[in-house]
Amino acid sequence: MIITKKVTYISFLFFIAFTSLKAQQVSRQYPEVGKPIPEFTLHDIHQYSTQQVSSKDLEGKFVILYFWSRFCAGTVKSLSRINAISEQFKGKAEIILVGGEPASAKNSYMLPGHEPGMDALKVLYNRLSEKQGMQIPVAYDPGLFQRFVPGGYVPHAVWINDKGIVKAVTNTLRVEDLEMFLKGKPFEFNDRSFKAQQEQKRHKYNIETPFLVDGNGGSGSEFMYRSLLAKFRHDVPGIPLSIKEVCEDQGYYPKGRLEGYATLEQLYKLAYLGYMAVPMGDSKKPEHPQDYNHVLLELKDTTPFTNYDYEKGDHVYVYSLIVPPNKATPEYLKQVMQRDLENYFGYKAQVETRILPYWSIRLSDKAKRKLKTKGGDYAYSGDNFTKIGYKNVSVDVFLKSLFYLTISGEEIPILNETGMKENIDVPEMDVLVSDFSEIKKFLNKLGFTVEISKKPFRAVVISDTTN
Template identity: 30%
Template sequence: MRAINEWCRWVLPVLLLMICPAVFAQGHQEAGYPDLRAPAPDYVLRNVAHYPKTTVRANDMKGKHVILDFWGVGCVVCIQSFPKMDSLQKKYAGRLQIFLVGLQEKNRDVAGYYEIFRKRSNLQLASASDSTTFKQFVPSTVPHLVWIDDKGIVQAVTLSEDVKAANIDSFLAGRPFPFMDVSAAALKARKMEVDPLKPLLIGGNGGNDTNYLYRSVLSRWRPGMGSASSPQIDDFLRRKGIPKYQATGVPADVLFLIAYFGTTLFALNDPGNYPYPIVHSGDSAVFRPQGPTGMLYNYELQVPPDRAAKNTLMRMMQRDLTNYFQVEGEVKEMEVPCLRLIVSDERKARKHITAGTPQGKGWVPERGYFETVNMPIGQLPKLLAYRLPGRAEEKYAIDDTHLDAPVSLQLHAEAENLDSIREALRKKGFDLVPGAIRRRALVVRDGKKLQQ
């Protein structure tokens, strides 16, 4: 499910920094970043490709509308937006210039990876690999896009989800348009709005103090608030202070998993449970947010000490979610789709069984390369599949090899292409095949009583 994919992008960094997906600029927020309705900093784009010049200066762009799209190899959301950006560049050719500006990290070939993706997707976007300009413009995370008008004035600093035809039309016409402001000043203003280590509404943390016996709070998340969540509802019960569960910057389906399983299953890793809610609701878009900030929430539940039990918190949380989202959940055993890692040639596969200290590296996508050393084979399917396109439940992968041993593999394949991965695996005696498996799953439906 896409919402879980967004959980991976925003919340998992607190747990194990998944994946992803956001790339953090070096250093702290400081003066010098672009300000709205102010002249853009004097910049130089170096190592420019697919553009008449290999070096582009700010003065070269005077009289032109420009969008600088900053990205990194680790940002899956950035990369998935490239085809959209390419289409918009073609639509507004001659009126708007879009530059992709990649962060050149140590041992990561951002320009090389873009070439691989560009050729595969037939893109024509101009690109630059320039860490100096990246650090000059990006205060926090990517995606990070700076809109500069024909007079050199910064009109917007946005996420990729705000780059759409209607906004571009307004930008070119000099009209204001709605967007999520992620400029350095806006992020700094919101930075301490919610402190995940303190109770909401206490001591001015997110609002004024109130007098309550117990409470639950649900609010929309905004960039700058931070993202944090325990993977299990009873983790907070073991800490000193008011018994509570708190999560900031998480999608709705993560809240539902906590409410009905008591865990997101990432930490529990129970193979008998399916880690994505199955949604049968007219408002299913709530569970599949578009973009890194679409439908992310802050939630907190506090109870008196005499009610501080895991099952009590789960029941209360279920009621809160039912009341707000107008849906009901049920845990049941059923068949769910999956990708199964199997042995296709036992003789070949057994050559890759090894022993020793695990040194798994995973994907190096810009090189079309995957490597593991002494990795427990149960971890292999998830690592192979996590960069595949689509919703998270469409790439739910399990180990069905029955080997129960560590393996060492080197694969040459495209991380975002299942056919390419399968072809590389078959050469090693394995395969990743679509199938189904029985699991305990959370099914979410519109509530009958609530509809009456």
């Protein structure tokens, strides 16, 4: 009997040791800040001295692996910037793009031009490289992508110093951080490593529970009103695009709860216009065509509105406003939010009508006749980034798909003033949709005119209280 106990005890210890070892082996598959990079080999490298390189081969060098995929338009758009940084630090740091896709991609719904597959990714990169003169090394390695990028969220940058130690895992790459990295000095970043994300899951955001309520002193639903401003957190989703979304009885968001992260400009748009993103003007069903897509800043210091940083959390906030469902009307929530913003930040804000510039898109009668659809089923061709083509599509849908990467706050309003009600056919043509000037040239070839014009808009004007 005693022998049996000893055997059982030894077996138990072996099980614990085996389980612990297995857990360590799994965790070592992912880069962890402050520890040596797990051994890896990069395959299928282009624009590099060899087609394959291992982590041991990279020892003695400062290396950044920048993981990307075709399923994040913002990441694809960032590649030209990363290429420029690579050229700037050539000979000092090796920045290597690692293209891949999550293992789940083959089972996910994809838009036309987004079907999974490494061949399609290579074709896209080659087109981007040709158009933007990319010189940065690029590897196509879905195996390493799936191993090093938990969840498949991109961009995902792994910073490895000359001693083979992981110094950071981030979702961005900035020049000032790279300079500190090369000097061996610490820099501020939001840890996106597997270990950090596992820690975050312990306090994972749940849309069904109010933010920062942990049950202390009662359940999170006992209060009637609450307004809260907190520092930015990556695991909290973005704030709803419009206040109207949280005033519906059976909407996606709980009625009466306006909650999520946002920049100051986005918060002020919500508070004074009732929605955050001013869409491109739709000729058939105009949505807020009278509203401007930028706040007007009459401030001595504009940096709180213009110098926001999602990596460090500078000038990005989590805002939470909760009111009883019977009080959840757009006008009431806007009033409360306006008072909150004044209390929090002290600015004077109001909506004014001013004559402001915008992009006017028009079509000549000749171009309308040429583009008018010949009929048939609607069809799209292209890759969403470097080429585009349509059959039997409305002008509105065509323009919105063309400007989707440049309309997000970088440009003044873009209005469809073609007056064309019939659908059009657009032959597949090359166009870099991340480049506004390229889009204008593309439209000119088709017979569109894209010109600056002016007209009255409603705009949110923000000024110092001392003005």
